[in-house]
Amino acid sequence: MADIHLYSLATPNGQKVSCFLEAANIPYEASKIDILKNDQFTDDYIKINPNSKIPAIVDKKGPNGEEHAIMESGAILLYLAEKYDQFLPKDPVQKSQCIQWLFFQMASVGPMFGQFGHFFKYAGEKCDHPYPTERYSNEVKRLLKVIENQLQDNAFLLGKEACIADFAIVPWILCLDKFYNAEEQLSLNEFKKIKSYQNNFLEIPGVKKGLEVCAF
Structure with a gap:
């Protein structure tokens, strides 16, 4: 089972993260959050992203080996790039x-x-x-x-x-x-x-x- 679980929809903000995950060849699972059906306002999703936006991820092996939820697409990209050493310059x-x-x-x-x-x-x-x-x-x-x-x-x-x-x-x-x-x-x-x-x-x-x- 993959460590990264993506909650998303194929909007530009969602595509940022899914494209990165695919290009970096990082194993992940994905769940569709249909904002047209108000999936983002469910209690379960609000626990992951209090702002009720997509995308969000949950890293089952986050800092200190503990489960870690991340909202905001830019923060997600930076987190994944640093964790997996992908698409972030070393200089x-x-x-x-x-x-x-x-x-x-x-x-x-x-x-x-x-x-x-x-x-x-x-x-x-x-x-x-x-x-x-x-x-x-x-x-x-x-x-x-x-x-x-x-x-x-x-x-x-x-x-x-x-x-x-x-x-x-x-x-x-x-x-x-x-x-x-x-x-x-x-x-x-x-x-x-x-x-x-x-x-x-x-x-x-x-x-x-x-x-x-x-x-x-």
Whole structure:
């Protein structure tokens, strides 16, 4: 029986962790938490994640050999990367840079991309004012430019090798087109380096399988 148990759904936040687990070849079990059916509000799940969000993991052999529950996708990625010594640079400067970009995703990419998707895809009937969609479209495009500039001629954010920050960011980029259908709204074709970046990420063994874990 695997030590890691993943509780998730195939949203960008969930895919971050499942893609990492598959790419790192870490044995795990997975349980689907269907947020459309309010699975996240059950008493059993709240014991694992008091914030009732996905994903979460339980490590049956956590610190001191005791069972350990972890919420927040960025915290999960950092925990797993350190425990299994995968996709986290050993060089202290690059490690710091990796963690900075991970926090960039958690603080900016996730919230802004998510708010964009809410107003662009779902809130049309409830909010017919153009301001929210314009505001979040502009911010998403600004963040995409930040990522585009960082990539330069690199395959991944820090160079030739992927790190946990890439696992955090790319599922959200994929979501803009694949789920929100916002290619035209955001002029995604203008971001040539990001397109190559997505393809490089998808070529990592295990990533495509990870994207489908706990599918809707």
